Amino acid sequence: MKSLGQLLQSGDWKGEKHVPVIHAPEKVSAGESFEIKVSIGDAVAHPNSFEHYIAWFKVFFHPEGAKFPIEIANFDFPTHGEGDNYTEPVGLASVKLSKSGTIHAISYCNIHGLWENSKEITVE
Numbered sequence: 001m002k003s004l005g006q007l008l009q010s011g012d013w014k015g016e017k018h019v020p021v022i023h024a025p026e027k028v029s030a031g032e033s034f035e036i037k038v039s040i041g042d043a044v045a046h047p048n049s050f051e052h053y054i055a056w057f058k059v060f061f062h063p064e065g066a067k068f069p070i071e072i073a074n075f076d077f078p079t080h081g082e083g084d085n086y087t088e089p090v091g092l093a094s095v096k097l098s099k100s101g102t103i104h105a106i107s108y109c110n111i112h113g114l115w116e117n118s119k120e121i122t123v124e
């Protein structure tokens, strides 16, 4: 039996359209707001149709040396062609951090499963 963690797929977002792309500064100041944007298909477009779509992103922050990650954002994309309308899989969060660590993002495609990416961030 595989654990959920073993089911998370990854890759280079420049060649793999399912990998969530984390847009965030490499360095931020402690306690100051900054934006984290998560998107998908920046280099290779992912379909957004009734049959095939990105359903959600979850975003976590793992502070250096901490035992557990913290959930910092959760984005659902519920519209996939209803009335010819679509929710594009892009999420934006405003975040304040007190410590350096790693941002982790997970995306879910209804056909191709779970995908992850991560980005280190330094808090000065």
Ligand SMILES: [Fe+2]
Pocket: 018, 046, 052, 053, 109, 110, 111, 112
């Ligand atoms: Fe897909």
